[in-house]
Each structure stands twice: as structure tokens, then as C-alpha cells.
Amino acid sequence: MSLKKKLGLGVASAVLGLTLVGGGTYAYFNDTETSTNTFAAGTLDLTLDPEVIFNVDNLKPGDSMKRYFEMQNTGSLDIARVLLDTSYNVSDANDNNGNEDLGEHFVVKFLKNEGHPESWLDNDEYTVVEEISLADLSTMTPDDLAVELEDFLFWDYEEDGIPAGGTDYMAVKIEFVDNDEDQNIFQGDSLELEWQFTAEQEEGERR
Template sequence: MSLKKKLGLGLASAALGLALVGGGTYAYFSDTEVTNNTFSAGTLDLAVNPTTIIDVDNIKPGDWMNRSFELENIGSLDISTIELSTDYTVSDAQEDNNEDFGDHIRVNFFWNEDKALAGPLSPDQVAFQTTLSDLQSMSPDTVANNIFLPWFEEEAGLVSGNSDTLYVQFEFVDNGEDQNEFQGDSLELEWTFEAMQTEGESR
């Protein structure tokens, strides 16, 4: 073996030895702890009772129908708003009827008695009224606080485990004119209540 090869081999062996020695100098103490963490989402669950608020037949102009229903928060999260969406279909008994039956059905919403600690101000007091046809383009908050008596008011929304009882009146408005075109008509009303969560908060 030539001198040049012997020197190269010696240098390689020395470098390997230094690497092994150097690697040994990085030893250190260590300790490990493990944490177990959980994220559990709450539930937003709204119940409406009864599920059929009104089912009436044989009505005539001038008739009114008082009904009540309960919105209950059966979830674990508080509800900030419950928006009402309205949709309906009309079956005309007469082919030449161009009038919308929903234009002639007025909806009178009474005060939400659960938003006033003293109870309803008056059993006949109307908080808001509109027709079914106009209500289709609205999304009123059914659990809003709009009684305007701050010393009696409950906060808006619906706390987990609580319920609100709402009173509503449907009226087949007698407009004092010929309404024969509505004889035999029927209207299928669908009300959808959409509950929304409250804002996020530090937990």
C-alpha cells in the first residue's frame, strides 16, 4: 500500500473516531409529561309545541282564530334569536280566481308574555300585525324583547332549559266587498323557526 493511501486511511479513521466521541458529548437529562385534552361541542335544539299551530276549516270573512304555541330550548346552548320564515300554497276552488288568499288572512302577534315578568300587559294587545302574503318577505325574531318596559323585561333570546309561550291570531279579513272568489279555497301554511346561537365568548 502506498504512503498516500495509508495517510488517507488514517485520516478517515481519525475522523470517524472524533465523530463517535463527539456524538457522545450530547447526552442530557430529559422528562416527558402527557396532557389529555377534550373539546366537546354544545347542542342547539329548538322544540315547537304543538307542531300544528292551526288546523281550521269552514271559515268565512270576519272570522278570527286565536292560537298559542310554545318555543322551548331543549339544547345545552343559549339561543340569541329565533327567526320565523313563512311559506304557503293556495288551492283555488275557482279557476278564474286571481286573488291571493294570503292577502286576506291577517296575522296578529300578541306580546310575548314570557318577556314581561309581570305577565302580558293585556290579553288583547297586539305587538305586530301583517298579512300572510307580506309575512313571506319578513323574518321576525319571535323571542325578541320588544315590550319597552325595561324594569319588567326578560332578556331577548331563549336560555337553555327555558321556553316562551307566544299568542297569535289569524283573521280572515272582511273587506266589505264581494269575496265570493275565495269560497272553497284552502291555504296550507308552513312556519319554520330557525334558532341561532349566541356570540362566542371566552371559556
């Protein structure tokens, strides 16, 4: 064999070796496993029953109204706390209120039922947890009010919050205060009260 042919075979062998090295090692036995993972978020859902707590007309100073409502946790996550934000709007029928605010003449009394839940609707054993005018209530931040009402919210549970599927029973009384003075400027006026309840989740946990 000539030197030229020998050199040609040598080059071909070298190229083949590089191809095998470059292609890597191939395993004829292999096994593949697939992990399919799912992350689903829960729901935080606070429901008020009834949604309209007060709807009263033809009021006069000295009248009071006690109402009951439920805060239901209809979501899948526990509720850690509920914040209450208050706002209201006064319609002055005769444009003669001047600097007088009808909201200062309405007092809200948050009540705690000291009886048994099964007799909630007809039980008169109540303790006033907090008493505050609508005017002052509307200036409080939800966080500050939560501190004031810590004995009112979630009284039905050993720990704060409403567990998923649970219900907290509330009672509140609003009084149109008779201040023994002339309150004629409020005749025909109306007050629209908006309470916004905001439920917050519990802190995250290791799962």
C-alpha cells in the same frame, strides 16, 4: 511503534470523536408529561310545541283563531334570537281567483301576554304587537321581521334569547278578514301556511 501504526490510531481516534459529536449528548435522566385535550361542541336545538299551530277548516270571512305555542330550547347552548320565515300556497277550488290572493285576506296578529305565565292558557289580557297580512308577511325577510317583532319574541325574559333549558310562550291570532265586499271567489279554497323558525346562537366568547 511505527509511524504507520501511529497514523492508523490517530485516524481511528478522529473517527470515534466524530461519532460521539455526531450522536449528540444523551441525558440519562429524563421526564415526559402528556397533555390530552378535548373540544366538544354544544348543541343548538329549538323545539316547537305543538308543531302544528293551526289546523282549521270550514272557515268563513270574519272567523278568527287564537293559538298558543311554546318555543323550547332543548339544546345545551343559549339561543340569541329566533328568525321567522313565512311562505304559503293557495289551492283555488274553482279556478276563479284571477289576480286575487287569499293570503291578502288573512291577517296575522302577534300577541303579547300581559298577564301571568301561570294563567297563560286562560288569560285574555293581550296586546297586539304587530298586525300584518299573510301576503305582506311572506315578502318580509326574517331579519326585517325580527325588528318588527322585537316586542313579541322573547317577551318572557329580561334579555333577548332563550337560555338553554328555557321556554318562551307565544300567542298568535289569525283572522279571515270580512272586507264587507263579495268574497265568493274564495269559497272552497284552502291555504297551506308554512312558518320556519330558525334559532341562532349567541356570539362566541373567550373560554
